[in-house]
Amino acid sequence: MQSVESFLSQYVSNAVEALFGVKTEASAVKFSATNPAFEGDISLVVFPYVKLSGKGPEETAQLIGEQLKNAVPQIESYNVVKGFLNLVITDGFWKSRFMQILETETFGTQSADANAPFVMVEYSSPNTNKPLHLGHVRNNLLGYSVAEILKADGNKVMRVNLVNDRGIHICKSMLAWQKWGDGETPESSGLKGDTLVGKYYVEFDKHYKGEIAALKSEGIADEEAAKKAPLILEAQEMLQKWESGDTEVKALWSKMNGWVYEGFAQTYKKLGVEFDKIYYESNTYILGKEIIEEGLKKNVFQKRPDGAVIIDLKENKLDEKVLLRSDGTSVYMTQDLGTAVERHKEFPFDKHIYVVGNEQDYHFKVLKLTLNKLGYAWSDGLFHLSYGMVELPDGKMKSREGTVVDADELIADMENNARLLSEEKGLVEGMAEEEKNELCHRVGMAALKYFILKVDPKKKMLFNPSESIDLHGNTGPFIQYTHARCKSIWRKSELTEIPKLDISIALQPKEKELIKILNAFPTAVADAAKEYSPALIANYTYELAKTFNQFYDVCPVLKEENIAVRNFRLALTHTVARTIKSAFLMLGIEVPERM
RNA sequence: GGUUUCGUAGUUCAAUGGAUAGAAUAGAAGUUUCCUAAACUUUUGAUGCAGGUUCGAUUCCUGCCGAGACCA
Numbered sequence: 001m002q003s004v005e006s007f008l009s010q011y012v013s014n015a016v017e018a019l020f021g022v023k024t025e026a027s028a029v030k031f032s033a034t035n036p037a038f039e040g041d042i043s044l045v046v047f048p049y050v051k052l053s054g055k056g057p058e059e060t061a062q063l064i065g066e067q068l069k070n071a072v073p074q075i076e077s078y079n080v081v082k083g084f085l086n087l088v089i090t091d092g093f094w095k096s097r098f099m100q101i102l103e104t105e106t107f108g109t110q111s112a113d114a115n116a117p118f119v120m121v122e123y124s125s126p127n128t129n130k131p132l133h134l135g136h137v138r139n140n141l142l143g144y145s146v147a148e149i150l151k152a153d154g155n156k157v158m159r160v161n162l163v164n165d166r167g168i169h170i171c172k173s174m175l176a177w178q179k180w181g182d183g184e185t186p187e188s189s190g191l192k193g194d195t196l197v198g199k200y201y202v203e204f205d206k207h208y209k210g211e212i213a214a215l216k217s218e219g220i221a222d223e224e225a226a227k228k229a230p231l232i233l234e235a236q237e238m239l240q241k242w243e244s245g246d247t248e249v250k251a252l253w254s255k256m257n258g259w260v261y262e263g264f265a266q267t268y269k270k271l272g273v274e275f276d277k278i279y280y281e282s283n284t285y286i287l288g289k290e291i292i293e294e295g296l297k298k299n300v301f302q303k304r305p306d307g308a309v310i311i312d313l314k315e316n317k318l319d320e321k322v323l324l325r326s327d328g329t330s331v332y333m334t335q336d337l338g339t340a341v342e343r344h345k346e347f348p349f350d351k352h353i354y355v356v357g358n359e360q361d362y363h364f365k366v367l368k369l370t371l372n373k374l375g376y377a378w379s380d381g382l383f384h385l386s387y388g389m390v391e392l393p394d395g396k397m398k399s400r401e402g403t404v405v406d407a408d409e410l411i412a413d414m415e416n417n418a419r420l421l422s423e424e425k426g427l428v429e430g431m432a433e434e435e436k437n438e439l440c441h442r443v444g445m446a447a448l449k450y451f452i453l454k455v456d457p458k459k460k461m462l463f464n465p466s467e468s469i470d471l472h473g474n475t476g477p478f479i480q481y482t483h484a485r486c487k488s489i490w491r492k493s494e495l496t497e498i499p500k501l502d503i504s505i506a507l508q509p510k511e512k513e514l515i516k517i518l519n520a521f522p523t524a525v526a527d528a529a530k531e532y533s534p535a536l537i538a539n540y541t542y543e544l545a546k547t548f549n550q551f552y553d554v555c556p557v558l559k560e561e562n563i564a565v566r567n568f569r570l571a572l573t574h575t576v577a578r579t580i581k582s583a584f585l586m587l588g589i590e591v592p593e594r595m
Numbered sequence: 596g597g598u599u600u601c602g603u604a605g606u607u608c609a610a611u612g613g614a615u616a617g618a619a620u621a622g623a624a625g626u627u628u629c630c631u632a633a634a635c636u637u638u639u640g641a642u643g644c645a646g647g648u649u650c651g652a653u654u655c656c657u658g659c660c661g662a663g664a665c666c667a
Contacts, residue, residue, distance in 0.1 A: 030611085030613085032611090032613065032614085034614095035614050035615080037614080037615075038614085043613095043614085045613060045614095047613080047650065047651075050650075057650075081614070082613095082614065082650095083613080083614085083650075083651085084613080084614060317598075318598085319597090319598080319666075319667095357664095358599095358600070358663095358664065358665090359664055359665065360664095360665085361599070361600080361664080361665070362598080362599080362664090362665050362666070363665085386600090388600085388601085388663090388664095389663080389664080391663090421633075422633090425632095425633075427631080427633085443633090451607095454608070454609090455607090455608065456608090456609090458600080458601095459600090459601075459608090460600090460601075460662095460663070460664095461607085461608085462606095462607070462608095464606095464607080470619090470620075470633095471633050472619080472620080472633060472634090473618080473619040473620060473633095474607095474608080474609095474618060474619045474620090475619085475633090477633060478619095478633065478634090480633090481631080481633050481634085482634095484631070484633095485630070485631060485634085486630095488630060488631060489630050489631095491630095492630060493630095527611090535608095535609090539608095539609070539618090542618080542619090543618095546618085549634060549635070550634095550635070550636095552630075552634085552635090553634080553635050553636085556629055556630065557630070558629075558630060559629060559630090573630095594631085595631075595633075
């Protein structure tokens, strides 16, 4: 469905040509929303045409306004304020636009056709030595939501998770469990698998610190002590055994990772995120060695005198990057290069989005540039969706200092809070326990998800665990509540299907405003997909919900006696509910029928 | 030190180079015959500093101050 802007811009372009004899691109026409202080639905910024007309801004606007009014029957009138041409669109236009929206069941979303771009979205990517925390929550919510938005915008999407299941950190947990675990399992301890493994990671760190302190008291320097502590040596030995395929180590590794995966699965389910494919680094970490050969052959990489392979990116202001250490072992970049190439062979994507924190900005710049220099044209499609850290009121989260917000605890807190508030208000009386749980889960998660997704991804955000569970104002639950109100009105109307609309009725200002907002939905989705930003969808949905709440105050639907007006308002209510629902699904938020 | 991101009401967030910088929350004052008051109405309050580019700058450029990240 065409937006109002694109509908009008061709006419503006024509008018400019007719008046000033200059051809301009219709796509370059600049509109802005009309300032509420003036009359009008949409405003044309005429400053760009002042030079062409050779007249002042106001006169130029007058000329274009007159020309447009004569050419476009949908323009009822116009007025000029400084360099702004405010256009009033006829009610008839808005009403027929609304009827189109109403009849389009999947309004705002389009399904992928055969030529749709294929986008791979990698997100989550946890380590298996500890449970997920608040930082992962932002990652997961962003990744899931962006994938949904891209789907809604007509892309084919594949969501993948690359699990970091190997390395020294896992060995630390394994070693500590061996030493002090006493055979403890998730079943015997009643702990979630990932929580249990995380416990031993902390345990390792505690003993390790003790050893370092002991060595230091013997007069050994910090760095030296950290390297020489028996525990870390033992962990490194374990890693070597793992790499050489030691059956005992591998068995323990499989067992403990298995616990972690069960734990993660529960958390993912609670968060409502999903993946189409899961990759494991234990299968991919060796990739990338051929790339080194290829790069050397193509003279893109150089060998340093000490034997290390590097790529020189100084001309791109990115310094020199080691790709293979002098001892022949690979670095993260090596495997990421290999993984990208393999992945593109297996699934020839048009775009690949990596949802990874902004501390890796440099890494992904190098990754993209290196693949580009190697001649892989598809590297243009790589995009690092870089998001800011989540900070707490008393500073950053540091797992070593125990200031991490655990994802499972956070989710439980959100649900509990929703429960306390609902019970206090007496909203869930007489509800079955199971139904109540489901509702509190949905409301609690809406509060959390909306709070996180409404912030521009690239910005760092502050999360106050005690304040963010607010249900008032610009929050997920407020919008859910609006949806539930719409549904309630619809139920009480006792209509089972949308009545045929009589569009000869007069349009109230608030109704027109709502139609304008509804009309902007496809544009919001397209923008959100282009910028990979769920925040745009969140802001749009809030605008819609807020306007509806104000609208309702002005004209109670069910008391309306004029049947044509009543039907129109019911249809509007129905459409608002439908739009909120599909917008929220893109954010991974479910909307209850009742609250 | 080098590279980079960011500084907006008391607080948390908005604002494709456009009009009087929006919301929410906190503060002040109101609104329940009616759909679900998790609501609505009114009100107080902000672009770190100094320049530049132009019809117009929160937005682009330069310098400074401050915060974070990455690289040594």
